[in-house]
Amino acid sequence: MSNRLPAVTVVGSINLDLIATAERLPTAGETIGGAVLSEQPGGKGANQAAAAARLGGSARIVGAVGSDAQGRRMLDALAAAGVDMADVALLPGATGTALIVVDRDGENQIVVCPGANSSLSLEGVEFGPEETVLCQLEVGLPVVLEAARRSAGYFVLNAAPAMDLPAELLERCDLVIVNETEYELIPALAEAKLVAVTYGKDGSAMFEHGRRVAEAPASAVTVANTIGAGDAFCAALVLALGAGLSYAEALAVANAVGADAVGDPSSQPDLARLGHYVGRTTATDSAR
Template sequence: MSTRVHAVTVVGSINLDLIATADRLPTAGETIGGAALSQQPGGKGANQAAAAARLGGSARMVGAVGNDVNGQRMLDALAGAGVDTADVAVLPEPTGTALIVVDGDGENQIVVCPGANSHLTLDGVEFGPEETVLCQLEVVLEAARRHAGYFVLNAAPAMDLPAQLLERCDLVIVNESEYALIPALAEAKLVAVTYGGDGSAMFEHGRKVAEAPSVAVSVANTVGAGDAFCAALVLALRQGVDYAHALAVANAVGGDAVGNPSSQPDLAQLGYYVERTAVAEGAR
């Protein structure tokens, strides 16, 4: 178990991404040739932890991989990004795998084989009251129960959320479709919503209180962009950046991620994005 104090502790999935890049996405029953295959570290949880670490925030990963070559590869990738992996369990089940098809515009189709992720527990894991915990919809209820400090939920994929979970969340992060599919979010204390090319907005109990435009970029891969956005928004807010500026920072980080073919792209330090977006806001 890790005993360090971390800016962000991420509880979530760790996958090997198998990515086929094709001119377009196939329709049902269709076979498309001429695609290029790549393998890279992925999983929403791992992507968010790697982004947080690369942005300069001390990050811890709580997750599970298999006792196999892919599991070791995922651990090495997280450690290489600067993530503390002491609380990543190595289990007999195979490492999770995501099968991803990406078209020429960066849009994707994804099928996830969770493997070891489905057997993740929080046995032996402790959370300090000063930690910020960022979860996706995996072992979120147990994490919410165990952690008394700042708690963030990336509510993806969309599903009904228990009222007690929403009451526990200090921040919920979703995309536009997830916000529409989870009506209960209108009652949540603070929700950040992403709108792709239309930027992002912050809502308090269903009332929009801030927004920020998107950043114009050339799209290479959208798989890890939302995860980079989550990490950046959490770090910015926890450093006291106001809602609108924090959204702008997260949009800039997400934009850089979209322009990179990796699900866990290299990123500048958070301070760079804070300064860059401050200059941009002053110019508007």
């Protein structure tokens, strides 16, 4: 693995997570008592940027927060993780908020109120040829497509939450990252040039134009919170591939990082440097 990790620019959401932890998830129309409420910094964009920085990468975020106390708190959390926030806009109104219910097994239900995220703009933002640009779909699809068009380097899309994607966007993706449900909900991914799919306790795999070319098993872990685990996986996979690891090695490292994240109650967990996870992992390459 190269000692120099790639510079990652995340274009994405910054949210306050309001989390109710209950014995089980409610059914439609049902009220469940006895839950415990917590507040955490979150948003898929912020989670991925924080993870990339904690893993030792150079990370900046292009995003937006509201001019409220929650926005200032989200910025403080990103600064503490070591993320460059020069391209975060402070906008009138509310910071994005995610309402989350988590059960005792770590499964969750999430409703996102986008707030300032819905006004994110790339005006004045530049992407260099050495930067990896990482997007998700918690901000407007037009913003993601514009980022893909303007990216001069490696472009990665975490296609979550799942939605129909313009053909142009998929064509511009060097890598798409999804979970197994999202992979099934976006049939066009079967034709994409490179897709990483996560399967929870069954590990992860890499597909080239629909052909499975590498895989890695999951690490056994006690689940505390699954909310930030996929985001930590995304950041780790991007850094590992950029550092020169094979598909299978990079998947194995990302699985290990995701396992650490799922065992931590925070949506933006503390993580070791990426090198810590290399060599602890096992994987199988079909091709590279």
